[in-house]
Amino acid sequence: MAIDRETRAQFIETLGRFVRERLRPNEARVSDDDAVPADILAEMRDLGLYGLSIPEEYGGLGLAMADEIEVMFTFCQTSPAFRSAFGTNVGIGAQGLIIDGTAAQKAKYLPKLASGELTSSFCLTEPDAGSDAASLKTSARRDGDSYILNGTKRYITNAPSAGLFTVMARTDAAIKGAGGISAFVVEAGTPGIRIGKPEKKMGQQGAKIADVIFEDARVPAENLIGGVEGKGFKTAMKVLDRGRLHISSVCIGVALRLLDDSIAYASERKQFGQRIADFQLVQAMLADCKTEIYAAQCMVRDAASRFDAGESVSTEAACCKYFASEMVGRVADRAVQIFGGAGYVADYGIERFYRDVRIFRIYEGTSQIQQMVIARSLTK
Template sequence: MIRDPSAFDETLSALRRYVRERLIPREAEVERLDEVPADVVEDLATRGFFGWSIPEAWGGAGMTTEELVLGAMELSQASVAFRARVGTNTGIGSEALVADGTPAQQARYLPLLASGELTGAFALTEPDAGSDATALKTSAVRDGDHYVLNGTKCFITNAPIAGLFTVMARTDPSDRSASGISAFLVERATPGLSTGEPYRKMGQAGSPVSEVHLIDCRVPATSIIGGAEGMGFKTAMKVLNKQRIHLAALCTGPAIRMLDEAVAWTCQRRQFGQPVAGFQLVQALIADCQTEIQAARALILQTARQRDDGEDVAMQASICKYFASEMCGRVADRCVQMLGGTGFIQGHPIERFYRDVRLFRLYEGTSQIHQLNIAKRTIAAAGHRLGD
């Protein structure tokens, strides 16, 4: 659903120019510094990037799912660090508040997230709870008008720079199912909350990721998202269903960029008296990349429209994330192959993207978890049951 097609076309055109003229020229700097420079962050905030999916009532752009994924496909054609810097605010860092927050919680935090004054982080994963999210051990014990949180989260995007954490914790120790989990809003300044040193990673330089430690971290009872215990896992699933569509779009942008770079290089690079792009086996690689990119784009847009229409897209969101992340990895591999040795040398965008996009197949659910989810939902939809 695009609310004003003409105006949104202008928005996308302006975004496309901004990515090419302002962000892509800064990619090498981001890689070298391992951070997005402050002036770029300020510019992104001024231009409203942090509030894309936050409702207009709270200072955001109020983008529909379709608008969000189209914007994401453009923004992610620059280094993944740029979209990661704003991505938690336009996705998992704010979506729990948008979906299930109380009016008071929304009024307090969403304007700060939309403006970029506050960076959000979504703290679900733990050392022993990743794909099996219901196995989380972080506890939240009621103490009068407060809860005391204890536990460790890991692999949390933007944790080192976040000012607000959405923390999943178990409020009912006797209930080891999803029903015992609640979602809490925890500000960085809260005593007992700390973050670890940023991980040294294979790729995605400029996107800080670290552990989050909660040691006798005392938060008001009003910090529970939605004001009720036991709703945290349902909130998390709402967040992830939308974010998986969003992430699928963020996988597609880098694939578009890599193919553009590979086509430009193979058309100017000559071997055996002709451009490398003139060889049919290279053309086959180009065709496979383009076909898969177009398939991913069509799938993502279809699912985004279904979500905007109010349909249950839990399975479709998994399909989007699974297909687009795997597609991006295949495109990256083909593009390195087309560039030969040049694609293996640090400093070329394709070499950097090759490392950066490997993570796509791991976070927001590994490809294998999505395969299981898709299969189980397909079997259930056919009216069959596995086991008791």
Template structure:
């Protein structure tokens, strides 16, 4: 749902200009240095990028699901690391507060997340709890009016720079699966909470990812998201449902960029006395890629509109994430092929995006997990 087309088009135009004029020129440098310059982060704050999905009552833009999807398609046409810097605050790191936080928690944190003063992270994954997220071993033991949290989280985006952590821990040691898991809000500086150095990664350089280490971190019961024990996994699923649509949109943007780069290269690169774009097999790469981009974009926007209308889009969100992430990987692979040897050389746009987009098929649920989820829901629906 687009609430005010004229106002929203002005926002998209501003985002488009920021990506084109300020992000694109820095792609190679950030890939090389593995760090986004602080002046650019400050520009993100000034443009309100950290608060796009946070309600207007808390200083954000309150974008609808469709509006946020369209913004994500724009910002992800530059290197994915740019959106990752503010994306937690506009998605996974703030959504648990938006959907289930208490009034006090929202008042305390959301305005500071919307402004970019706080950088949030979503600490769910553990060494033995990835696809099986309910297998987490981090424990939160009740001690009077407090909880004492001990455990280790891994592969957490923005963990090395985050100031607010949404940490999932088991509060009921007898609970099975999703039962007995609670979500806690922890601030950096809490005794016993530390983070690792950023990992060295295949791609998405400039987006720090690391571990969250919890060694007897004491927090009051009021730190539980929503104030109710045992609801954490439900909160996580609500958050991920929306984030999967966001992530699918973030897969469309790089594919759009790569189609344009392939077409540009096909016009300028000559072999056998003519541009390679004259050869039908190169045309096939470009045509398939552009068709799949349009299909993914249509699926994402249809699902976003259904969510805005109040429909349960749990299965469709999985479909979006599965189709768009796999599509993006295929397009990136074709781009390397179209660029030929130069597409394998560091610094080439196809080589960089090939590395960056590979992660899309892993986080927010692997492609295989989404296939299982879609199949189960399809069979249950037909049986009913």
């Protein structure tokens, strides 16, 4: 649901102040501790961030896509780990239920996701199934009024803190491709589920990922999303289409932060008797950053408005995710260059952002997968 401009502006202003006053001062702490402080998580729940995209009838804010991206442009001008804490509830972890869940499934789980009482995770990737998601091997065998799940999911965001998992599993072993895959909502306390050791990552400390292992985990048949087998892969793809617009807006928010920091540093740092902001080659890097950020914003705003209008945006979402994730990598690289030696050491935080943004070109579909999606839509 779209909100009026005044309400959106007030909410964004509140979030901007929260980012400046609460999140930015804690960026180094989150990185050093590899955890977002509990009091900040509580404040984010109170702000309604866990329920941005969840319909109002379930306690969420129910933002339209066009509103959600604008919120992310502002909120994500800080370490991405903060967004990751609630991002799965807004996007991939909850959207399977929102898009294809039954009325009973929505009523049971969405209010708890909207309030942040539950954190959700999206279990698609496996040790041998990443970009080729249709080849996943996790099985779900029907046994009376339950399904028995077996398999391992890898690199699952928020797995250590999740209370709920959206799990893609193969219900029909005879169908090797996408048609044999179904989607389940699985509670974390289910016997037979183990969470692996959190991975040590290149960046985004504070945002935990880990394996989720299913060993004869018995899941009620009523937790089959939509109540129909064989629709899970389609659900996953619809979730990812929307998620790619969300991630694109996250990339833009981080890029805006990097540009602001670069402008501020270039305006203060002096070499050869003048500000480095007065050197044309530095100006060129700043201009390239601004131009690419603006292009990405235009793309995402257009795709979001099409999404809200009910259009299919698979191609546009892939274009946005491809361009925005590559763009923020280039902006981060230029920021390091503008900061020079200061950009390479930890004190200024630029090297941390440089590491943080690298994952955007990989998760929720690598840049190469986006290229394939775009090209196939052009040539089919």
